Amino acid sequence: MLIRTPKEVKEIKKRFLTHYPNAKTELNYSDLYQLLVAVILSAQCTDKRVNLITPKLFQKYPTIFDLAKAEVKDVEELIKSCTYFSNKAKHLVNMAKMVVEEYKGEIPKDEKELVKLPGVGKKSANVVMIEYFGKNLMAVDTHVFRVSHRLGLSSAKTPDKTQQELTTLFKTDLNKLHHAMVLFGRYICTAKEPKCKNCFLKEFCVKERDT
DNA sequence: CTCCCGATAT
DNA sequence: ATATCAGGAG
Incomplete structure (x- = not known):
């Protein structure tokens, strides 16, 4: 259902873009490998905490090949201050192994392939596409979901549906708007x-x- | 729809 | 002590 008129949508969009002209992720990273790892860790966890963890992690495992050879227990130790560390340690190592074995160590460049990686869901895949590849996509995390509802931009019950609605409403600058x-x-x-x-x-x- | 499960604010 | 924050997998 459409609560906002096209004119209102335009105005909301304009204000987002003018208030945050240079918005980007708050995750620290220096290449695609680091971004992907940081994004996996950021699931149900704040970016601030992830940034506390990743320096040591990237020092011990500088490339995806190093991570693929890592012991899960060692990774666990480095990320244990992060929520769901046990799952994430397995996901990180398995993700690296899959990229090395099935993609020759080259992290895939499209959402369809990214979602196949352990620990990478739709939101994470979209964030990588937006942040690293500058794609015109809307990724819906808990913030975007909540904000969309409060602003009357979506009344959907799932992030997937909200993503479709926002994509239709805004059409352009979706990455910046995200x-x-x-x-x-x-x-x-x-x-x-x-x-x-x-x-x-x-x-x-x-x-x-809500809630 | 349930499990996963640390950090921070109250 | 407890409520709340924050996505993906099975």
């Missing part, structure tokens, strides 16, 4: 106590606190 909406959700339209005083989209808030 980053902008994440930052907006993380620092202003927060899950718990939204900073409504600092909100530059107040007038579009449906004021329904």
